[in-house]
Amino acid sequence: MTIVRDAHGMLCPKCGQDDCIDVAALVHVRLTGSGSDADLSFDGSHEWDDDSRCCCGACGHGGTVSDFRKAAEQQMVRELVDLFGEKGRPDDFLDGHVHDAKFAEASQINNGGVEDQIAYLIAVEGFEAVRQMIEEDEQ
Known part of the structure; x- marks a missing residue:
């Protein structure tokens, strides 16, 4: 649902x-x-x-x-940061997916840190797609 x-x-x-x-x-x-x-x-x-x-x-x-969209984005970012857990920073995760230009772009967003990189990925690929990539990542 x-x-x-x-x-x-x-x-x-x-x-x-x-x-x-x-x-x-x-x-x-x-x-x-x-x-x-x-x-x-x-x-x-x-x-x-x-x-x-x-x-x-x-x-x-x-x-x-x-306001309501910003609240949802913040919750989704927190969920994905938690999901990363022990997998390391998003830039480490992104290095493994450098073949995709969108991910290579996201790895350049270093000024804002982990949350900004994840927010960027959500905007580009969508929450479910990023969650699936994190869950399937076997680094």
Whole structure:
């Protein structure tokens, strides 16, 4: 089952929940005599972005989509740092995957340290792909 954190890269910065996040979105609706109906609209799309307001239905915390995305990224980075455990620093891991230009690029991000390198890998490859590479690494 896909969780919101993985599907949308968001979770509540306060309580960590990701299954009841509400986002204020621009929605097209058809006006009717009894109100409005989004399903009847010719353009039934909805739009939201990093500046859209967000609210956690579990704890009531509010912020922007960007705030909720940053919280999810921080949690994913912590999970991967923990997963690395005894395998060494990400640059050691990256050296073993230098054949991939994206990983070679990431190994150049030394100023910010371990967390920045992992955050970069998540952005380039996605959380699950990086987790799988770490788990399969037999250095």
